Every structure is written in C-alpha cells, then in structure tokens.
Amino acid sequence: MQKPIHPNRTPAYTDPPESFMARAIELAKHAATLGEVPVAALIVKDNQIIAEAHNRRELDKDPIAHAEVLAIKTAAEVLGDWRLEGCALFVTLEPCAMCSGAMWLARIEHCVFGASDHKSGFLGSVHDITTHSQMNHHYTVERGVMEAECVGLLQDFFRAIRAKKKALKKAGLE
C-alpha cells in the first residue's frame, strides 16, 4: 500500500499497485499497435481509475501528448478542478521533466512508475524534481513496480523498429 505524504488523508488506493500497473501495461501495448512509443498512464482516486491515456505524440503530431499529461487533463475534466487532490498517477515509464512538472502543477499526491528512464527521467534518473523544497507542492514516488514488464515492452517495440529498418535497408528500400 502507498505511504501517503499527508498521513491523515484517505490514500488514493488500497489495492496493490500491480493491479493498476497491469492496466497501464495493457494500454501501453495498445499504443505500440498504433505505432506510438508504448507508454501509458492512469490516475486513481478512492481506489478507482478516473482517467487513463497512452502516448499519442505521433497520432496527434503534438509534442505535449505524453500519456501523463493526457491523463491529467482528463482527470481535471472528470473532477471539474485543476487540483487533483487525493490522486495517484501510475505510469509505465519514469516521467520526463514536462510530465513530472505537470504532476506538481496538478497537485498529484503520489506517483508510481515502472521502468526508469536514464536519458530523460525527472523522478530520480536525470534529475529528481521532488527534491526542491521551495516548490509549493510535493508528492511521493514509488519506483520499479512491474519494472521487468515495463522495460520489456519498450525493448520489444524498439527491437521491432530496428528489425524493420534493417529489412528495408537489405531490400534496398531505405
């Protein structure tokens, strides 16, 4: 169970984090079938999924269309408020600067991620956004939930892309 940052508040979820991450992995797999880098996120409040999204950068030709940002936008619509109090965000890949910043702005209370991102992760890998005491909101982070599955789906996606490129090159088409 999550350790809440505000111990007197109801936690966002009481079910095991794996039960939510499994759904995020399912969504990420769907994103891969659409040609998107397979990353998906969902937002949980009172142990219920209130928003979910996968990466849509290529589909929408939108640099902002990361899974976390799309899930946050939907959750704000569902709750009718930009303050996502009492909410946890689950995501298959460690959030980048934009997404970890969006979580801070949206007052997310807890973040659970699967795979670490050593090239652009801003929850511990490249930098840790939660370390700045002067910022006006703070959230807790749980790393590595279903990590092997989350890493695996990214590896499979990029391996398939490389194989396709190699085949095209061999056929003289690239």
Added chain:
Amino acid sequence: MQKPIHPNRTPAYTDPPESFMARAIELAKHAATLGEVPVAALIVKDNQIIAEAHNRRELDKDPIAHAEVLAIKTAAEVLGDWRLEGCALFVTLEPCAMCSGAMWLARIEHCVFGASDHKSGFLGSVHDITTHSQMNHHYTVERGVMEAECVGLLQDFFRAIRAKKKALKKAGLE
C-alpha cells in the same frame, strides 16, 4: 540578436527581442483582465509570430494550460509537426519544470524570458533543465528581457488580489 545553438541555421528572429516581448506583455495584461495570473508566451519562426497564448488555468480548469504549453500546441498545429525546429519561444515569466520540459520535447531552439521565478523557475532559478548533457535536445536561453515590465505586471496583479481580499475582510464578507 539571438545567438543560435546551431550557428549554420537561420535564426528564428532578427528583430530585437523586445519587439516580441512587448506583444507577450500585451497578451499577459489581457489575461489579468480575465482573472488569470498574467503570463503569456509566443513562438517565432523566420521572424514571424506563428503562435501566441496566455495562461488559461482558471478559465479552462486545466493544470496544463500554461501559456508556453498552449503556444507550443498551436505552433505544432500550424507547422503540422511536433518538431518546432527553427523556433524561439518568448515568455513573460521564467518557465516552470513542465514548460521548460515541453520546450525540450518540442525541439524549441531558443527561449527568451522576462521575469525570473525564484519559487518554480526551471531555467536557472530553482533548477536549470538545460544543464543535462544526456538529454537528446538542447536550447539556448536569454533571461531578463523587459524584466521590469514583466515583474511589474505580476506585482500589480497580486497587489490587486490582496487589496480585494483585505476589503472583503474589512466588510465582513470573507
């Protein structure tokens, strides 16, 4: 004139940065009349403004609706590509983690800002996102363009809010 990060490329603008920042300040003043914290951004390519936006967080009840993110989304629509190559972003206030991250994702080449944000600025104040060599894109930053005007409009906005609160309290209405 901006110092381009890629010296062989056409710079995003050749007019003085103040000419673009003056338009951003005008937009930010309009945001204040709508009850939004007065921050505005615009994107320039080939010396032309191709997108502009002001903060709409309260109007849209959307934690993501910062001026920079909205301007980036519009510019991507205008160009039909999520890669905003050859573009500079002007903004009245130092970008937060989300917005400085969004600029990185969108491949913005240069950022010009007015006022520094000592509580949440991620281009030098709280942290500097441009310092991470492992990230796959880098942009240059010019700080303090029309700083006094940009600071002034925020001070005026928050002073007016404090005065209103004080008056309501005095009248026993808050």
